[in-house]
Amino acid sequence: AEDTVTVALGERSYDILIGDGLIHRAGAEVAARLPGARAVIITDENVAGLHLAALRESLADAGIENEVLTVAPGEASKSFSVYQDLVGHVLEARLERGDVVVALGGGVVGDLAGFVAATVRRGMQFVQVPTTLLAQVDSSVGGKTGINAPQGKNLVGAFYQPALVVADTASLSTLPPRQFASGYAEVAKYGLIDDPKFFGWLERDREAVFAGGQARISAIATSCKAKARVVAADEREGGVRALLNLGHTFGHALEGATGFSDRLFHGEGVAVGMCQAFRFSVRMGLCSPGDADRVEAHLKAAGLPTRISDIPGDVLAVERLMTLIAQDKKVTRGTLTFVLARGIGKSFIARDIAADDVAAFLVE
Ligand code: NAD
Ligand code: ZN
Known part of the structure; x- marks a missing residue:
């Protein structure tokens, strides 16, 4: 059983293929869309040991010449120096515009390889083979690529759409359970935004x-x-795309407060953040307490943290969190913009939330 989701963006569109064992068909799918292309696979050391052989074999079987560039696992690889290294290798391999950069890995590899594809020769072909749940449901859809700058995360990048996404759901079986749960927070998020049936x-x-x-x-x-x-409604994040940030204002602040470390994975921060968004919505008289309880119970059952006190290590100071929230959102005259909820599947963008109300909520 498989599914195909077509992402339509103006006159361009591309397919996301979703199914068990699809990595074995990746070569044929790439060859069908990009005849004659050569490939460079960008992956990380963990994924290389698990899924690279299958991808290479599939490309080779489809007659696609390919080589591999491997980076260290982890967020630190989304850097100028790793980017520069990769660009050098792609150019030395004499790959042309019509050739393809294939990202095999999680969001780190996808963002990094996508930025290489977007920029080398002003844009090569790009294919994603996401291997984390987060990458399959979030980072491989929407065309955001990029690296981190010393000044902050994801500050250098480009909107660049792939020609194809091959999401092999069987590849998730090797993912550490904590990583799977972290990605699951983003799955639950889609239900909480506007799909109560899905939730x-x-x-x-x-x-x-x-x-x-x-x-x-x-x-x-x-x-x-x-x-x-x-994304189709709002490719460059002017309006409704902001709904995808449900839980992310609080979540990013928590990630920042824990130094973007293994103490808190991104999806874990989002899980706590979504619970906070719902509880804050209850406090503002927008949402019933029962709905906030359902959100918390569900994420907890999925093995995710739901409260700041669930995060291991030092308790995070409210003042520090508020500073981080303010940096993330830019306080305008003491007010913030948040994604809040009138209930499960009824999220909306709330402007003019008083920073004092948020601070008071956080000390409760
Ligand atoms: P990740 O890429 O670091 O992967 C998590 C860990 O799992 C890594 O250690 C990786 O080596 C390992 N791994 C990957 N696939 C595996 C598998 N199948 N089996 C075993 N181990 C595997 O992290 P992530 O959570 O996938 O992505 C996070 C990144 O995504 C962040 O840099 C974030 O900024 C970015 N992101 C981008 C977008 C976007 O729209 N472009 C959206 C959300 C997140
Ligand atoms: Zn996210």
Whole structure:
């Protein structure tokens, strides 16, 4: 069983193929879309040891010459120096504009390889083979690519759409459970934004989604469709795309406060952040306490942290969090913009939230 989600962006569109074992067909799918292209695969050391052989074999079987560039795993590889290194290798390999950069890995590899593809020779072909749940439901959809600057995360980059995304759901079976749960926070997010039926289904079938098979494929396809819909409506993030930031204002502040370390993965920060967004919505009289409880119970059952006190290590100071929130969102005259909720599947962009109200909420 497979699913295909087509991301339509003006006259351009591309397919996201979702299914078990698709990595073995990646070569044929690439060859069908980019005849004659040579490939350079960019991956990280962890993924290289697990899934690279299958991808190379599939490319070779489809007659696609390929070589491999491997980076160290982790956020630190989204750097100017690693980027520069990769660009050098791609140029030395004499790859042309019509040739393809294939990203094999999680969001780090996807963002980095995508930025290489976007910039070398003003744009080469780009194909994503995402291998984390986060990458399959979030970072591989939407065309954001980039690296980190010393001044902050994701500050240098480009909007650049791939020619194809091959999401092999079987590749997630080697993912550490904590990484899977972290990506799952983004899956639940799509239900919480505007799809209460999907959230209800996740409440009933969460275990099946974690186990793999058809439920997992469906959850990923529904997530990709949700993101593709929002991105198609708002490719460059002027309006509705901001809804995808549900839980992310609080989440980013928490990630910042924990130094973007292994103490808190991105999706874990988002899980706590979504619970805070719902509880804050209750406090503002927007949402029923029962809905906030459902959100918390679901994420907790998925093995995610839901409160600041669930984060290991020092308790985070409210003043520090507020500073980080202010940096993230730019306080205008003491007010902030947040994604809040009138209930499950009823999220909206709330402007003019008083920073004092947020601070008071955080000390509760
Ligand atoms: P990641 O790429 O660091 O992967 C997490 C870990 O899992 C790494 O250690 C990796 O080596 C390992 N791994 C990957 N696939 C594996 C597999 N199948 N089996 C075993 N181990 C595997 O992290 P991530 O969570 O996938 O992505 C985070 C990054 O994505 C961040 O840099 C974030 O900024 C970016 N991001 C981008 C977008 C976007 O729209 N472009 C959206 C969300 C996040
Ligand atoms: Zn996110």
